[in-house]
Amino acid sequence: MYPKSTARFASSTLRCGRRGLAVARLGGLYWLACVVAACGASGEPARPLRLDAAGDGSLRFDRSAVRTPAGRASIDMRNPSNIPHAIGVRGQGLDEIGETVGKGGTSRVEADLEPGVYELFCPVGGHEQAGMTARLVVR
Numbered sequence: 001m002y003p004k005s006t007a008r009f010a011s012s013t014l015r016c017g018r019r020g021l022a023v024a025r026l027g028g029l030y031w032l033a034c035v036v037a038a039c040g041a042s043g044e045p046a047r048p049l050r051l052d053a054a055g056d057g058s059l060r061f062d063r064s065a066v067r068t069p070a071g072r073a074s075i076d077m078r079n080p081s082n083i084p085h086a087i088g089v090r091g092q093g094l095d096e097i098g099e100t101v102g103k104g105g106t107s108r109v110e111a112d113l114e115p116g117v118y119e120l121f122c123p124v125g126g127h128e129q130a131g132m133t134a135r136l137v138v139r
């Protein structure tokens, strides 16, 4: 009787240990999925916000204003033109610049956006001055 119950206890402990391991594995997967999805430090997934550089080679974006709700955002600018461009965002204490990309590339900035008005601009020399800017309104 006594050895039997000890065995049952041992077996249930083992099962419990396996479950613990399964949870640990799941946790690892979740962490990996989170990294792949490019979550912010807050764990909140970044809301994608798209705009493109003009495709005709002119120094401007494809729109002059973008609106988005407050929160974590991934500002993605696709570059379909032969001129290198990048996305920059400033305002509300934020000043970030994405990678400069050539044709077919995407320049990205991830940021926690507070309500307010921001300026999107291309930081490549002379482009902002030539008018490559857009307003970003966060509500």
Ligand SMILES: [Cu+2]
Binding pocket: 059, 084, 085, 086, 122, 123, 124, 127, 132
């Ligand atoms: Cu540019």
